[in-house]
């Protein structure tokens with residue numbers, strides 16, 4: 001225990017010294033996130049500095065082993081780092097599908113060579129990854145995917161198309177589900193491939209989202225040659241890797257339900273004001289009270305599940321609710337954010353309207369209950385796997 | 390403190406579950422109701438519970454209790470909620486003993502708490518006067534007269550009033566109804582001259598009662614806490630009571646829910662199990678999520694009480710509000726998803742819905758608690 005206290009003190013002073021002031025401001029929207037990559041974009045030079053300093057310590061991925069570019073921290077140390085970062089309001093130095101989705105899958109299923117090749121580059125922000133799962137005909141029913149990979153001498157020949165591929169226009173590499181066998185059940189014959197987006201035959205076409213941004217794309221594969229050593233796990237048995245990765249994706253997305261550093265009701269009081277100690281709009285007050293209550297109860301549930309896991313009880317059934325509940329909660333919060341800030345919040349461009357911050361965030365939140373498996377699919381999973389219906 | 394039960398707490402919970410399933414299941418409640426039992430609960434069973442230490446579970450060791458805290462009491466109440474067990478645990482232990490322990494003098498504690506812990510003395514609280522829970526609206530007058538106070542007025546919804554030995558009465562000693570200041574708490578013997586009690590059987594077949602005070606004289610020595618300072622004590626006791634009632638609501642909701650899920654796996658219509666209908670599956674899955682949130686809130690608020698944290702009121706209000714919302718929904722859905730059989734008296738589900746509504750309303754229901762939660766959050 002004294003070691004942990006020392007670790008906390010050291011961590012805090014290191015963060016205080018190394019985290020630039022600008023990186024301790026709340027993120028306004030997606031443009032404040034750092035994703036790295038071969039052609040990284042930084043809105044502010046401090047973003048680069050902060051990412052590099054954290055990467056040098058392995059703290060972009062604190063729990064990964066050191067030989068793969070991680071910080072080698074145990075659960076307790078990682079928790080301390082999280083707590084200290086949040087108390088100083090430090091931004092995440094680097095985010096993306098490499099860190100939160102592919103990395104954990106590589107650690108579990110990748111070969112040693114694949115881990116050494118990819119993990120350090122993810123940790124340092126050198127490579128930006130995208131996810132090639134959904135297809136025009138395979139959304140919720142992901143296992144019906146048809147992008148074909150034919151086995152040739154020392155490579156797979158990939159043909160087909162993906163859709164809703166977030167960040168494909170900026171990504172350097174893709175982790176991609178392909179069909180290597182069509183003869184059995186739909187869950188059999190799926191393989192998990194990793195390949196460079198600059199490979200000949202790969203092309204992308206951005207799709208504009210309702211939030212006015214274009215983070216997702218159609219992705220086409222036309223005779224793309226993927227070396228055999230880029231197959232992760234066993235051929236035809238990629239479905240379990242796909243699902244494993246999805247649990248990490250859902251965990252990441254459900255974090256949105258956790259709430260912001262500033263309490264929603266404080267924002268509401270600033271915007272609307274009090275009358276006799278109560279929010280001046282009684283109908284909104286009621287809705288906001290319900291929201292705050294559920295944010296609190298959701299946070300307590302994440303805490304409880306975390307504590308249960310730490311005490312050796314294993315990941316309980318409660319974790320199955322996170323993606324569903326967290327995203328629905330976040331959508332409610334975004335709707336109320338509009339109500340609280342009034343019609344101004346519907347502004348789209350220009351400084352008066354925070355550059356459309358509210359309206360764009362509100363619109364983007366609608367995707368939370370679709371991406372990574374829709375709310376309905378999450379309810380199906382709970383009904384079948386947890387309740388046995 | 391981690392949000393998990395320790396080994397000792399797990400053991401308490403499972404032994405309570407076993408004991409109650411055997412000795413105080415829903416069929417026992419049904420029998421008490423059908424026999425029109427005079428006490429409304431089994432005294433022999435209460436003795437057994439007291440021998441196991443339940444009556445003293447949250448009472449300090451110094452006063453004959455187990456000092457097991459409110460997490461401990463909550464665990465028992467959760468299991469009682471599952472079985473709908475009837476006992477004076479709520480009136481006398483959750484409320485009565487907490488009140489004496491928080492607000493009583495050393496002499497009160499020494500004389501009263503050991504007897505409560507043994508199950509030999511029942512203390513209840515007479516608080517409510519109007520239709521709704523609103524402690525600051527206490528109007529029943531206590532007028533000083535020499536070394537005594539004279540109390541006149543009427544109290545309603547006093548838990549276990551007709552069997553209580555002592556009744557703590559909240560009375561107004563200064564100011565007006567609506568003022569938080571000016572309320573005082575008086576400890577009265579239930580047999581005091583001028584005090585009359587009327588048993589009221591509630592929809593859940595439990596006991597409540599009206600207490601009428603007609604020029605009842607009570608000595609200053611029987612004041613619990615400071616003159617005019619009753620509200621601060623009441624608030625603490627009510628926070629405890631609402632967190633504990635939430636534990637009971639959790640238990641009964643889980644039981645009603647689990648029984649419903651089982652039914653979905655047994656009943657067939659249109660040639661398939663009704664649990665295969667997605668309309669029912671999604672409602673069931675959504676309630677599962679809500680119940681998981683309830684579990685976290687109940688444990689967190691009981692721990693907050695035991696740790697003396699400074700957010701107890703906020704946590705208690707939040708927890709009770711959440712449990713009111715979810716218990717209402719779950720018990721309604723339980724009846725709905727059972728179809729016609731859910732509406733029959735012979736089937737137990739109705740008891741769960743009835744008990745839920747009474748526990749929800751006791752010491753403030755959903756709207757009261759949500760309003761309190763908002764105010765405590767500064768809006």
Ligand SMILES: Cc1cc2nc3c(=O)[nH]c(=O)nc-3n(C[C@H](O)[C@H](O)[C@H](O)COP(=O)(O)OP(=O)(O)OC[C@H]3O[C@@H](n4cnc5c(N)ncnc54)[C@H](O)[C@@H]3O)c2cc1C
Nearest residue numbers: 131132133134139140164165166367370371372373374376
């Ligand atoms: C912002 C965003 C980013 C995304 N990023 C990526 C990405 O990077 N990579 C990637 O591969 N994919 C990505 N996706 C795609 C996402 O995973 C799919 O959109 C999702 O799985 C749903 O598939 P679908 O769009 O085909 O909808 P459909 O599956 O056609 O669903 C339509 C509706 O039917 C409902 N439905 C479907 N099946 C059932 C059922 N069995 N029971 C009840 N209701 C059902 C759904 O819930 C939904 O309401 C992204 C999506 C969004 C919105």
